[in-house]
Amino acid sequence: MSTETYIVQAQDLHQSYGPRPVLHGLDFTLSPGAVGLLGPNGSGKTTLLRTLLGLLPVEPGHARVLGHDPALEPLRIRSRIGLVPESECLVPGMNAVELTSYAGELSGMDPRDAMQRAHQVLYYVGLGEARYRDLGSYSQGMKQRLKLAQALVHDPDLLLLDEPTSGMDPPGREAMLALIRELAGVHGISVILSTHLLADVEETCSSVLILQEGRLKAQRPVLADSLHPHLVFDVKGRGDFEALGGMLESEGHHWTAIKGGIRVRLREDARGPRPILEALTKLEGRVQVRHLVPAGRSVEDTFFEVVD
């Protein structure tokens, strides 16, 4: 189990493919646990994972992964990391047991340990009965599980998951997310989950990094504002919401416009939405409310706020 304070530290991290810059001066630190890496296609998520693995030279900038510099000690880092790549990756001619134990041996495991461990992790990901089957007959979901098994075989301290639920049906996706939650929550394996599925991050991660066009747009806990559900409310419907906002503001509350209504942050002494209801009464029907709910800012809210 990793004992580092931070699993990843990045300072002014840049990356480029030839003349094309991909990452622009990223600064962040990640604590142990499950971290979501969100961003639209082409935002640099996969490139960041490759950089952390030491597959791409850091230029310029500085990073430390599990206490090691990817530029100087890439092999040491890779021996402590498990990667679930986005694309399908199979070693032809091998079944699941052979592939997983082969991955263990390549990581430096003794052949006997690697074989024993391959059986264990294949059972763990739910491929125990199918472990000798021809990989050509595997469904997409089974291939995703196999990728997780080969990443777990050497018992890494950090798992890098690149779109791990891609192409999976809903039950398979739920099962995969449950595995990720358990690995991070119970077994102490830190996880960086790169995905464009916001729900996957909300279900598994404690914090999230949001990238856009290679720039860090936000880093926050997944459950940020939902700790104050009695203070922040979304009010949506039809009518004069500016008047409602103005009336609340005159009483010391704050408001911002959102799509279809306003978001109100009440004074600290407020308990529940009573001030909003009183303001609505005073407006005498100028606002028709169809939606009044506590507004914990979801990952989705943050994502759409920060991503253009």
Next chain:
Amino acid sequence: MPIYDQGYARWEGSLRRRPLRWWPIVRRNFPAELRRRRTLLLLMLAWAAVLVQGVILYGDLRAGGLLRSSGLLKGGMLYFYQAVNHQGPFVLLFVLLSGTELISRDRRYQALQIYFSRPLTRNDYILGKLGIVAAFVFLVSWLPVLVLWLFAVIVSTQPGYLASVWMAPLSLTVYCAVWSLAAGLLILALSSLARRSAIIAVSWVLLYGLLVIRGVTTLVASLTHWPYWGALDLDRNVKQVGAWFFGVDGPLDYSPLWSLVIVAAVVVGCYLILRRRIRPVEVAL
């Protein structure tokens, strides 16, 4: 299918930091190829060919060197040089069978990520793949001829026989190493450049200097009386280098040093191609 067939358990062992990181690639892939029926069949044929040579040698040694004195059989180091060259067709077949898809298949199935997300460098990967080809080259040339040499030394009753061939194992080893390096790196470089096996195999046969190339270079060299056309025939340059190690005359009419330079240039060129083509991250710019 239930997902929790068994809970996760942390692994208590420790990873080894070994200098031969490429070894698992050979250890896992060589036996897998060896188990194929066509491979076993060819292997039996290759060893049968050496067995025939052994029977002839035995007969000659028991007959007091009758075949050698009549010129039908070469003696001393030349005998073992020719014995290993007789295995040439098998070596070439095994290089083709084992090497054609070694890298192209990994690239086709995107398996490079499996390797490079582990503590492996590009050199480890190349060495591992080369090791598979080299294992076959040694299995059909070095090992049987070494057994033949041992057999000859044991059954020979002639005084001074061992003294005349004592260098053969060393020469054989270096020759087979050069052979593996040249033929193996060439097929790996081609395997990294193309994806279709047929194209890789045909290119290798042409570039290694067999068939058409050999005919053309031999013809042009004799017509122009300029032996250096042989530089285009990699196979004969490898054999020329081998002859040098065995201390016998080679197939080309120029210095074995030139052949060594040519072979070295091919090896370096192939290695550079491999370094360029095998990348942990492939990006279309």
